Amino acid sequence: MENPAVHGRERDLKVRTRLQDDAWLHPWLPELERRAHYAGEVERRLTGGSIPLRDFASGHEYFGLHRDGKGWVFREWAPNAAEIVLIGTFSGWEERDDFRLNRLNGRGDWELRLPEGAIGHGDLFRLRMRWDGGGGDRIPAWTRRVVQDAETGIFNAQVWAPDEPYRWRNPPPARPDFPLIYECHVGMAQEREGVGTFDEFREHTLPRVAAAGYQTIQLMGAMEHPYYGSFGYHVSSFFAASSRFGTPDEFKALIDAAHGLGLTVIIDLVHSHSVANEVEGLARFDGTPYQYFHAGARGEHPAWGSRCFDYAKPEVLHFLLSNCRFWMDEYRVDGFRFDGITSMLYHHHGLGTAFTSYEQYFGGDVDDDALAYLSLSNKLIHELNPHAVTIAEDVSGMPGLAAPHEEYGVGFDYRLAMGVPDHWFRLVGKVRDEDWSMGGLFHELTNRRPEERTVHYVESHDQAIVGGKTMIFAMMDAAMYEAMHAESTDLAVMRGMALHKMARLATFGCAQHAYMNFIGNEFGHPEWVDFPREGNGWSYRYARRQWSLRDDPGLKYHQLGDFDRAMLELYNRDRASFAVNLPGLLRVHEDDKILCFARGAYRFLFNFHPSNSVEDYPVETGPDLCRPVLDTDESRFGGQGRIAPDQTFRPGESAGPHEIRVYLPARTAMVLLSSTWGPPGEYRTRSRIP
Numbered sequence: 001m002e003n004p005a006v007h008g009r010e011r012d013l014k015v016r017t018r019l020q021d022d023a024w025l026h027p028w029l030p031e032l033e034r035r036a037h038y039a040g041e042v043e044r045r046l047t048g049g050s051i052p053l054r055d056f057a058s059g060h061e062y063f064g065l066h067r068d069g070k071g072w073v074f075r076e077w078a079p080n081a082a083e084i085v086l087i088g089t090f091s092g093w094e095e096r097d098d099f100r101l102n103r104l105n106g107r108g109d110w111e112l113r114l115p116e117g118a119i120g121h122g123d124l125f126r127l128r129m130r131w132d133g134g135g136g137d138r139i140p141a142w143t144r145r146v147v148q149d150a151e152t153g154i155f156n157a158q159v160w161a162p163d164e165p166y167r168w169r170n171p172p173p174a175r176p177d178f179p180l181i182y183e184c185h186v187g188m189a190q191e192r193e194g195v196g197t198f199d200e201f202r203e204h205t206l207p208r209v210a211a212a213g214y215q216t217i218q219l220m221g222a223m224e225h226p227y228y229g230s231f232g233y234h235v236s237s238f239f240a241a242s243s244r245f246g247t248p249d250e251f252k253a254l255i256d257a258a259h260g261l262g263l264t265v266i267i268d269l270v271h272s273h274s275v276a277n278e279v280e281g282l283a284r285f286d287g288t289p290y291q292y293f294h295a296g297a298r299g300e301h302p303a304w305g306s307r308c309f310d311y312a313k314p315e316v317l318h319f320l321l322s323n324c325r326f327w328m329d330e331y332r333v334d335g336f337r338f339d340g341i342t343s344m345l346y347h348h349h350g351l352g353t354a355f356t357s358y359e360q361y362f363g364g365d366v367d368d369d370a371l372a373y374l375s376l377s378n379k380l381i382h383e384l385n386p387h388a389v390t391i392a393e394d395v396s397g398m399p400g401l402a403a404p405h406e407e408y409g410v411g412f413d414y415r416l417a418m419g420v421p422d423h424w425f426r427l428v429g430k431v432r433d434e435d436w437s438m439g440g441l442f443h444e445l446t447n448r449r450p451e452e453r454t455v456h457y458v459e460s461h462d463q464a465i466v467g468g469k470t471m472i473f474a475m476m477d478a479a480m481y482e483a484m485h486a487e488s489t490d491l492a493v494m495r496g497m498a499l500h501k502m503a504r505l506a507t508f509g510c511a512q513h514a515y516m517n518f519i520g521n522e523f524g525h526p527e528w529v530d531f532p533r534e535g536n537g538w539s540y541r542y543a544r545r546q547w548s549l550r551d552d553p554g555l556k557y558h559q560l561g562d563f564d565r566a567m568l569e570l571y572n573r574d575r576a577s578f579a580v581n582l583p584g585l586l587r588v589h590e591d592d593k594i595l596c597f598a599r600g601a602y603r604f605l606f607n608f609h610p611s612n613s614v615e616d617y618p619v620e621t622g623p624d625l626c627r628p629v630l631d632t633d634e635s636r637f638g639g640q641g642r643i644a645p646d647q648t649f650r651p652g653e654s655a656g657p658h659e660i661r662v663y664l665p666a667r668t669a670m671v672l673l674s675s676t677w678g679p680p681g682e683y684r685t686r687s688r689i690p
Contacts, residue, residue, distance in 0.1 A: 019452075035372075035400075038368055084130075121162055125156065126157055139156070155280045183518045191544055191547050198246035201254055334385070334388055338377075393418070409452075450582075455515070502669045524560040626673065
């Protein structure tokens with residue numbers, strides 16, 4: 001069964017549909033315009049219309065601890081505080097008058113000036129704060145380093161002022177036109193059971209990522225968080241790199257080395273909420289629950305047990321926008337993945353809500369102030385670096401998130417295609433292989449708003465975090481423990497191997513703008529992800545990556561890793577096919593479980609049937625010669641080697657003038673390159689479909 005409406009068609013990314021041209025959005029254009037104007041009003045209110053947004057977002061240069069030429073100056077915003085004293089190793093943790101802060105103004109700014117030598121590099125400190133009716137110790141909100149005592153578990157801020165500042169060596173690489181993103185976590189990147197370090201990641205993991213063919217890394221959990229098991233989602237100190245992985249200079253060295261390898265670096269930015277801790281975090285920082293957060297029930301996240309920022313407060317916007325700029329200024333990151341966007345966008349946080357109509361994106365449940373903040377943060381980031389990358393994690397599908405500001409959009413470069421992994425896991429876990437819908441699969445892989453760029457992926461950390469499994473483990477389960485040797489013919493393993501490769505190839509081939517993989521999943525990392533906690537005896541067994549599985553040529557993990565690298569090489573072989581062209585459907589046959597689509601000069605052919613191979617199957621390709629460039633059934637990729645290598649398909653020889661006939665074994669995919677022959681051994685690709 002073919003779809004003549006889209007048969008052999010291709011959309012050109014250079015002609016992106018404008019948000020205003022979407023007929024479904026016509027009733028809501030006034031609302032989109034109102035939102036854009038509101039974001040502009042918020043910016044004018046913050047800047048007074050007289051300074052650039054980047055100058056407003058420079059709070060990190062004013063607040064916190066700094067040298068000022070004569071000594072040290074420390075500033076903090078705490079409007080409800082009645083008294084603040086800096087205590088630390090320099091004062092024997094006692095209150096001293098010479099470390100007492102002075103109130104600067106009616107806004108609640110406090111300041112302390114100290115002579116050179118009063119404090120020094122490595123000193124620990126915190127604030128002892130009092131307010132009407134109470135008091136307590138607090139870690140400064142703008143501190144750039146926080147460390148935890150290994151014996152007591154107590155967190156303190158630390159003076160970080162080495163004699164020699166870090167010297168950067170490598171400029172950032174050019175922004176990729178089709179990002180191949182390697183989502184990773186520094187602490188779980190090593191094989192030993194324990195917490196990995198910035199240095200280990202720089203020395204051992206970065207070279208693996210570059211060799212695997214990825215050109216972008218997405219670092220999760222980079223900001224300081226008191227509970228390791230939160231995966232970095234419950235941030236406590238927004239301006240501090242997590243010290244459990246190493247020092248600020250070691251993190252800079254990691255980013256510097258990544259740039260030297262040609263890797264773009266983005267980090268996870270959690271501005272959707274904050275940890276509820278009071279000493280380590282921002283909760284009740286100055287004695288009030290509403291300093292940074294909403295008052296009452298609205299300030300408490302009902303599902304995450306965390307605190308919700310009040311995006312209507314200028315001081316909160318100052319804090320968060322400055323946080324965006326800080327990581328770009330101080331650590332030279334190339335962009336951000338904004339976590340938990342859905343929770344920010346709606347007063348109901350998206351909980352228990354199935355987004356089934358456009359009305360839900362424009363009703364009273366939408367938080368205008370959060371939307372304005374996201375718009376301003378994207379404007380700021382791209383003003384600081386026009387080549388920066390911003391990605392929105394939103395499950396609701398709100399229109400306009402990844403559309404430009406001039407089209408009334410929020411300005412993200414990409415949004416995660418979160419429905420794609422959900423679809424894959426539903427298929428492999430809940431639908432019989434014989435009942436998979438090929439048309440439904442292609443629809444899910446391509447049904448994205450053409451005016452908004454998306455990141456496609458089969459699985460991220462979300463699918464395997466506590467309670468879930470990696471995709472391959474969901475298919476193989478116990479067989480992974482005993483039948484993953486290279487020569488295994490275990491049926492569960494053969495099915496899992498085949499579908500693991502085919503799912504990634506289909507997703508990669510249909511990825512309209514970017515592709516992502518979670519660390520280790522490219523070679524079929526087994527089991528699940530579980531950080532040390534009381535429920536697992538504080539074990540690190542599942543909070544690491546077993547690279548030895550990938551490195552062992554006697555195991556099928558090695559074959560999966562090799563396939564992933566060969567798959568990504570398709571992009572490097574003909575970048576225009578991915579950067580310029582979108583997938584166009586060639587053939588769908590539900591009974592045969594055949595799916596064929598084109599991507600520029602490539603033809604992707606899939607036979608998802610669990611048992612039926614097809615011979616002389618007709619596939620329209622155009623008038624050009626075709627040759628296979630990738631085959632999931634190759635023996636080097638753990639397949640059965642059923643497709644003859646080095647074939648050449650000439651349209652018209654055994655079929656129509658623009659058609660070839662192929663042999664597609666069951667559970668196999670093949671990629672053909674349509675080309676015109678040049679000198680022997682060379683070819684010129686063509687980026688069109690006749």
